[in-house]
Amino acid sequence: LGSSRTTIPMTARGGWSLVAAVAFAALACGRTAREDAPPPWRPASDPSALHPVNIARPAASARLATELTEHDGAPAAIGCPTCHLAGTVARLAETGATPVHGALRLRHGSVPCSACHDSTDPSLLHDASGASFSFADSMRLCSQCHGSIRTAYDHGAHGGMRGYWDLQRGPRTRNDCITCHDPHAPAYPQVQPAKGPRDRFAPPPRQTPSLVEYRFPEERHE
Amino acid sequence: MSRITRRGALKAAGITLGAAAFAKASAPLVEFARDVSLDEFLQKHYRELSAEELETVLRRIEEETLESHGREVHVTDTPAQAGVQFGYALNLSICNGCRKCAEACHVENNHDRKSNNSYIRVFEMTNGSLDFEHGTPHYQNDTPAENKYYMPVQCQQCDNPPCVDVCPVQATWKERDGIVVVDYNWCIGCRYCEAACPYHARRFNWQAPEIPPDEVNPNQGYLSNRIRPKGVVEKCTFCLHRTRVGRLPACLEACPTGARVFGNLLDPNSDIRWVLANRRVFVLKEELGTKPRFFYFFDA
Numbered sequence: 411l412g413s414s415r416t417t418i419p420m421t422a423r424g425g426w427s428l429v430a431a432v433a434f435a436a437l438a439c440g441r442t443a444r445e446d447a448p449p450p451w452r453p454a455s456d457p458s459a460l461h462p463v464n465i466a467r468p469a470a471s472a473r474l475a476t477e478l479t480e481h482d483g484a485p486a487a488i489g490c491p492t493c494h495l496a497g498t499v500a501r502l503a504e505t506g507a508t509p510v511h512g513a514l515r516l517r518h519g520s521v522p523c524s525a526c527h528d529s530t531d532p533s534l535l536h537d538a539s540g541a542s543f544s545f546a547d548s549m550r551l552c553s554q555c556h557g558s559i560r561t562a563y564d565h566g567a568h569g570g571m572r573g574y575w576d577l578q579r580g581p582r583t584r585n586d587c588i589t590c591h592d593p594h595a596p597a598y599p600q601v602q603p604a605k606g607p608r609d610r611f612a613p614p615p616r617q618t619p620s621l622v623e624y625r626f627p628e629e630r631h632e
Numbered sequence: 633m634s635r636i637t638r639r640g641a642l643k644a645a646g647i648t649l650g651a652a653a654f655a656k657a658s659a660p661l662v663e664f665a666r667d668v669s670l671d672e673f674l675q676k677h678y679r680e681l682s683a684e685e686l687e688t689v690l691r692r693i694e695e696e697t698l699e700s701h702g703r704e705v706h707v708t709d710t711p712a713q714a715g716v717q718f719g720y721a722l723n724l725s726i727c728n729g730c731r732k733c734a735e736a737c738h739v740e741n742n743h744d745r746k747s748n749n750s751y752i753r754v755f756e757m758t759n760g761s762l763d764f765e766h767g768t769p770h771y772q773n774d775t776p777a778e779n780k781y782y783m784p785v786q787c788q789q790c791d792n793p794p795c796v797d798v799c800p801v802q803a804t805w806k807e808r809d810g811i812v813v814v815d816y817n818w819c820i821g822c823r824y825c826e827a828a829c830p831y832h833a834r835r836f837n838w839q840a841p842e843i844p845p846d847e848v849n850p851n852q853g854y855l856s857n858r859i860r861p862k863g864v865v866e867k868c869t870f871c872l873h874r875t876r877v878g879r880l881p882a883c884l885e886a887c888p889t890g891a892r893v894f895g896n897l898l899d900p901n902s903d904i905r906w907v908l909a910n911r912r913v914f915v916l917k918e919e920l921g922t923k924p925r926f927f928y929f930f931d932a
Contacts, residue, residue: 451715453899562931566903567723567911569890572880576896579878590888598889600774604731607738607750607769 454578461574461581466589470546471533474514494532517595526551526593552587563587668861669696677802678815678854689817690854697852697859702845709854710876712809718870718925719810719897720881721907722784725931727891729754729775729782736886737786740871741857742849744841751835751868752786752883786883787812787833787868788916788924795825795834795867804865809876810897810925811869813855819864826865830917831924834867870894897925 454460473487480486528534534542535551543550553560562568570590574580590598671692675681681689690707697705734750743749755767759779767783775782793812796804803818804825826834840862852858853873860866871881875894884892895902907913913927 447711448713451713451896451898453901558932562723563890565906565910566893566895567721567890567907567929567931568726570885570888571890572885574878575875575880575894575902576878582880585890598728600776601728601730603729603754603771603775604735605748606731606771607734607748607753 451576460577461579463577463582463584465549465584466586467546468548468586468588470544472545490527490532515592515595517597518593548588548593549586552593672696672817675817677818679805686854693854693858697848700840701843701848701859703848703850705848705850705852705858707852707854707858708873710873712807712811713876714808715896715898716809717897718789718875719895719904719908719927720789720870720925721893721904721911721913721927721929723889723891723893723931724781724783724928725891726889727782727784727887728889729756729771729777729780730888732886732888733784733883733892736882737868739847740849740874740882742841742843742852742859744837744839745843745847747838749835749841751833751866752784753832754782754784756780757783783928784883785831785833785916786926787870788831788922788926789868789870791923791925792921794828794830794920794922798824798828800824807855807872809872811855811872812867813869813872814865814867815855816858816860816864816866821863821865823865830920830922834865836865837862 471489471491473489475485475487478486478488526535528536528542531542533545535545535548536542537551537554549560559568569585569587571582571584573582575582587593669692671688675689676685678686686709690709693707694705697703697707731754734752734754737743737752738748738750741751753769755764755769756771756775756777757764757767757780759781761767771777789806789810789812791806791810793806796806796812800822801818801820803820804812804814806812821836823836826836837860841859843859848859849857851873853869853876856869856871856873871879871883875881881892881894884894893903893907895904897904897908899905907929908927911929911932913929915924915927
């Protein structure tokens with residue numbers, strides 16, 4: 411003990427933190443006595459025993475919302491193969507079928523339809539290597555150009571999720587790319603923000619009528 | 633036969649005045665007793681409660697909530713788990729300022745409906761600047777606006793928390809998993825902590841939260857989202873009633889862009905650790921030495 415005193419400079423602050431540490435240890439002991447302390451968290455020894463991360467997947471067959479209506483007035487959606495027989499995927503501008511494609515906005519750079527849609531089978535997509543796959547695997551397609559975003563996605567730094575951070579205790583559900591991004595116009599649109607808190611200490615600017623009633627009286631401003 | 637003497641009259645007047653003054657002076661105590669039950673008044677500090685006492689307190693709070701807010705709730709107290717240190721990161725490149733996080737916080741944590749309180753304040757900031765003086769949390773325009781980015785600020789769960797240092801009654805402290813909590817029944821409402829916090833992360837309950845019964849979140853934690861009494865300070869707890877049972881915080885689940893990353897800093901395979909290792913993260917007001925556990929980053 412004597413030697414430790416000479417080596418550790420006992421400043422006032424150091425002394426207090428020592429006292430605090432002892433006090434904290436005492437309290438911590440008190441706590442463990444009170445509760446059935448949960449076992450310490452450890453990484454899962456068997457990764458296959460973890461709960462799954464379920465990624466939302468689109469329907470395997472794409473249906474396009476149109477400006478047409480069914481006979482009962484409901485909006486009509488049409489499956490692509492209804493019209494596009496094998497080999498007829500073309501640039502929309504050339505088709506002129508506007509009532510059908512009216513809801514479809516093309517704002518994805520200069521990417522032509524055939525870059526993603528299979529030209530032989532309109533119910534399939536294909537990647538740059540030519541391999542065809544179902545619409546349900548569309549994320550594979552996005553990732554070949556947007557690789558850095560896919561990397562962030564794979565590590566939870568992009569894309570909404572719900573569920574458990576601890577997969578040892580429960581599953582997680584994640585959005586896929588097209589849950590949020592329209593593949594034909596992928597830029598995330600502007601949104602109307604939710605109402606902000608009414609803060610007593612940072613009065614909102616005068617021109618915000620809905621919040622005016624929460625302003626301090628004039629004299630308190632100065 | 634008694635006679636009204638001057639002395640007697642003065643005595644009677646004195647006694648009457650004295651009694652009236654006493655009644656007036658003790659009126660606040662009567663008021664106080666109406667707000668606070670005797671059990672609550674005599675309750676010990678959270679960390680000194682035995683298991684049985686804590687159980688009694690939790691059940692009493694459930695009863696009081698049923699009485700005051702008309703909703704049957706379940707108040708739990710999940711202890712911190714060894715091997716878990718919570719950390720949070722936020723991707724400023726994709727946050728679009730929609731305030732869904734603040735809204736989810738409002739609902740999850742049983743905030744007062746009228747004040748629309750939330751532990752999260754989203755700032756609209758100008759590109760190229762980190763100056764909060766020129767940011768505003770009161771934007772109403774559609775987001776994201778041209779040349780703006782959005783920075784949600786909530787409790788940073790500092791490892792060197794100034795709010796804890798200044799509390800005169802130790803009603804707030806840092807838990808083993810890194811969450812700074814408040815014992816709402818021990819807080820005296822002096823608001824020193826609110827003044828000490830450089831992130832303006834604490835809120836004061838000017839009145840007990842008013843919430844319609846069907847909107848009360850019945851899943852409540854003693855140290856987190858149970859309905860706070862009037863006159864105490866409250867703060868973000870990373871939703872510890874959720875996160876301590878493995879679930880994600882409410883603000884993260886509400887985020888439509890996935891800008892929020894939450895996890896265990898001690899798990900080398902966690903998302904939060906990947907962000908810390910692969911992104912240039914920064915903390916707010918690093919120069920103050922508060923050592924926040926809330927990190928911000930931009931996409932590489």
